[in-house]
Amino acid sequence: MAEVEIGAVSKAFGKTQAVVDLSLTIGDGEFVALLGPTGAGKTTTLRLVAGLEAPDSGSVRIDGRDVTSDAPADRDVAFVFQQYSLYPHLTVFENMAFALRAPTRRLPEAEIRAKVGQVARLLHIEAKLHSKATQLSGGQMQRVAIGRALVRSPSIYLMDEPLSSLDAKLRGEMRLELKRIQIDLGATILYVTHDQTEAMTMASRIGVMEAGRLMQIGTPREIYENPVNSYVAARLGxxxxxxxxxxxxxxxxxxxxxxxxxxxxxxxxxxxxxxxxxxxxxxxxxxxxxxxxxxxxxxxxxxxxxxxxxxxxxxxxxxxxxxxxxxxxxxxxxx
Structure with missing residues (x-):
């Protein structure tokens, strides 16, 4: 894992300012959640860290290295999307092993099997490794999507509302699972959500965003008890x-x-x-x-x-x- 520094980053799409002068440091092994409504700039921030968008100004550093101009493949990040984005014709094992077989990261087959098996056990899907993705429930598919990122062991995991399409009961279960896995692996996670319960129960720090600006960053208790303005106060509780x-x-x-x-x-x-x-x-x-x-x-x-x-x-x-x-x-x- 590694520390990630976002330094005074701004990004506009035409006349719409998606991210404005945002500075944020995610410490090594830290779980930071970005909280805010649709259009607050949360996903754009993730995409800027991933390299899927280029900032108009500012910089992104991972493990002390300036990656602002690097391609996504050179940044050592893993992205978990809101939708599962699995390959339907592949088995669970093949979906999770796919990134480990890429030309830039090809591992020995024995190591791939060991890594996939270990992560599958963490996610309690080891019995589904030979099932096609289309044979899984929504909760199982989301576990596979998260597992596909976990096998990579990247510098940082970027997660864009990965639990929002699950029902309330599964969402509660997956919150516990994801936090347990993050602690077990010591993973560095930048997590986007509009759900205050997810942010408060999983994150070590919460960043509240409005109209592309980071309004306040702090522990869940700090944000709840000492909001800097009425907008932040209304996000929690x-x-x-x-x-x-x-x-x-x-x-x-x-x-x-x-x-x-x-x-x-x-x-x-x-x-x-x-x-x-x-x-x-x-x-x-x-x-x-x-x-x-x-x-x-x-x-x-x-x-x-x-x-x-x-x-x-x-x-x-x-x-x-x-x-x-x-x-x-x-x-x-x-x-």
Whole structure:
């Protein structure tokens, strides 16, 4: 594995600025996730590291070597795409061994079999090695796609939303598998996702992107507890943070125009709180409930106990507990 440095990279497609002056270092053996909505520049960043796109400015260094002008084949990277991109007429073994038989990397057949077998065991697909790709389930195909990258042992793995096409149960299982494998191999991974759960549960650091810019980089806890602006605050948290006019509550800093209230920032009582709100909907989710409230015409969503007796039309009191504050431009304001 190796350290990867992205230095002040920018990339435009016509008049659209896809990546703007982005600098990021992925440490040796680190799992970094880029989080953001469609169009934030996440995939373009991956493609710039892979060499599939050339930057308009800036540089990419892998293991201390400037690879900005190198072809993809010379960068020692492995790319896992959102879709499986398997060869349907080949077996699982042949799909995984394909890159190891390339003219630039041809290994002895015994070594290829050993590598493929080892990775197949890691991914729990050793029983499928002689099956055609078309005979596999979606989860198995995704494991093969990941396995095809793992056998390469590259400097860095680039993963573009590899779990997004799986159902919720499989996605949860694969998150655990992928993190386990990353730790076991000490792999360096740059991972793109729009799913906050994937980012928070797998990554050692999260980079939040908006309109091609890296807004903040930090551990999941840092990003969640100390977002630099309201955009970053809204990327993490379930249910999503409530962004409310500062005038609804007393005690906000004078420069604050918006209060960011996560579920842990809101205490709900029948009376005795700072303000009153009306229950508009209760979503029972088994171990907890989402409580939808109307607070002076502003919608608020927070958590309640699973056995809550609150119902539509009930009036409750809310009290704030160390919320976040933002100015008119969305920048964080000190409490």
């Amino acid at each position: 379930q249910p999503m943070i409530n962004l409310l006019p500062a005038g609804l509550f007393a005690g906000a800093p004078s420069s604050a125009k918006t209060i960011g209230a996560r579920t842990e920032h809101l205490a709900i009582t029948r009376n005795g709180g700072d303000v009153s709100a009306t229950v508009t909907r209760v979503e029972h989710l088994g171990d907890q409930s989402h409580l939808h409230l109307d607070l002076g015409g502003q919608p608020v969503v927070t958590l309640a106990e699973s056995e809550t007796t609150l119902d539509v039309g009930d009036v409750v009191s809310l009290r704030l507990n160390k919320p976040l504050f933002f100015d008119a431009a969305g920048r964080r304001v000190a409490a």
